[in-house]
Amino acid sequence: MDAIRNFFRAAWSSAERLEGKTVVITGANTGIGKETAIDLAKRGAKVILACRDIDKAQAATKEVIESSGNENVVCMKLDLADGKSIRGFAESINKDEPRLDILINNAGVMVCPYGKTADGFEMQIGVNHLGHFLLTYLLIDLIKKSTPARIVNVSSMAHSFGSINLDDLNSEKSYDKNKAYAQSKLANVLFTRSLAKRLEGTGVTTYSLHPGVIKTDLWRHLNGPQQFLWKMASPFIKNSAQGAQTTIYCAVEPSLANESGGYYSDCAPANCSAAGKDEEVAQKLWELSCRMLSITWE
Numbered sequence: 001m002d003a004i005r006n007f008f009r010a011a012w013s014s015a016e017r018l019e020g021k022t023v024v025i026t027g028a029n030t031g032i033g034k035e036t037a038i039d040l041a042k043r044g045a046k047v048i049l050a051c052r053d054i055d056k057a058q059a060a061t062k063e064v065i066e067s068s069g070n071e072n073v074v075c076m077k078l079d080l081a082d083g084k085s086i087r088g089f090a091e092s093i094n095k096d097e098p099r100l101d102i103l104i105n106n107a108g109v110m111v112c113p114y115g116k117t118a119d120g121f122e123m124q125i126g127v128n129h130l131g132h133f134l135l136t137y138l139l140i141d142l143i144k145k146s147t148p149a150r151i152v153n154v155s156s157m158a159h160s161f162g163s164i165n166l167d168d169l170n171s172e173k174s175y176d177k178n179k180a181y182a183q184s185k186l187a188n189v190l191f192t193r194s195l196a197k198r199l200e201g202t203g204v205t206t207y208s209l210h211p212g213v214i215k216t217d218l219w220r221h222l223n224g225p226q227q228f229l230w231k232m233a234s235p236f237i238k239n240s241a242q243g244a245q246t247t248i249y250c251a252v253e254p255s256l257a258n259e260s261g262g263y264y265s266d267c268a269p270a271n272c273s274a275a276g277k278d279e280e281v282a283q284k285l286w287e288l289s290c291r292m293l294s295i296t297w298e
């Protein structure tokens with residue numbers, strides 16, 4: 001229904017400016033993250049590209065500066081598959097940045113073969129959910145000092161196929177790469193809801209979103225037949241600049257200033273799955289994430 005309604009709506013655009021504001025975007029060296037960086041830099045923000053590969057990040061930073069005409073764009077090393085790297089990144093931001101107005105948790109891995117992060121978490125839940133959970137926890141005080149501020153979590157419609165396996169979040173008993181991706185994207189939706197509840201009245205608002213089906217490097221782990229189907233469908237699939245629009249909408253749209261915890265698609269509010277609204281699972285996931293990361297976040 002959302003998709004049909006949105007098909008007939010005019011494309012979203014906004015002249016909102018971001019001078020004096022600072023934005024962190026994870027996984028901004030390519031795909032949706034890089035296009036988001038270009039757009040927010042054009043609006044005048046200081047943009048920090050938080051990326052795991054510093055060579056790729058430097059090349060992307062140059063491109064963002066050239067495309068936006070904004071020199072106030074930098075990159076920093078952040079590997080979300082390594083708690084030490086996340087802590088180091090957050091420490092530098094907290095020390096050097098007087099404010100953080102918009103945090104965009106965009107980085108992601110999809111349907112990769114079984115692997116573990118440096119801290120022993122299954123790679124998809126580790127990077128897509130736990131890494132961003134820890135990052136947000138470490139930056140939350142700075143974000144609270146920069147209100148009105150926003151936290152945007154890039155999820156996926158794939159969350160609808162997911163469930164949270166509280167007994168085996170790391171898929172150690174059995175690993176299905178599709179289920180693990182869907183679980184991690186559902187975790188993004190639930191984290192956004194839980195975070196909104198905890199941040200009520202602080203001036204920090206949260207958003208999760210589906211960016212669309214977008215031609216990016218994310219699809220690198222598809223198998224042979226899937227790659228073939230993907231190639232056949234690719235003329236009908238959106239490019240990264242189109243794919244960045246809902247992220248940008250959640251980051252800047254003035255009418256969303258008083259909304260928090262919701263899910264968006266095609267630059268509009270959208271319905272997430274019933275599992276994405278399950279307060280009990282959201283609370284249990286929050287507690288489990290804290291235990292796994294050895295942090296206290298009430």
Ligand SMILES: NC(=O)c1ccc[n+]([C@@H]2O[C@H](COP(=O)([O-])OP(=O)(O)OC[C@H]3O[C@@H](n4cnc5c(N)ncnc54)[C@H](OP(=O)(O)O)[C@@H]3O)[C@@H](O)[C@H]2O)c1
Nearest residue numbers: 027031032052079080081106107108156213214216217218
């Ligand atoms: N493309 C789609 O159709 C689609 C659909 C629904 C949702 N999404 C979501 O959109 C977001 C962006 O994806 P995309 O399509 O733009 O994919 P992409 O082009 O593959 O970009 C993903 C970014 O995440 C980074 N990343 C991966 N692992 C990381 C780690 N351990 N630490 C830090 N960064 C890491 C990648 O870095 P490297 O370049 O170094 O690998 C890359 O910069 C993801 O959260 C994805 O789940 C995408």
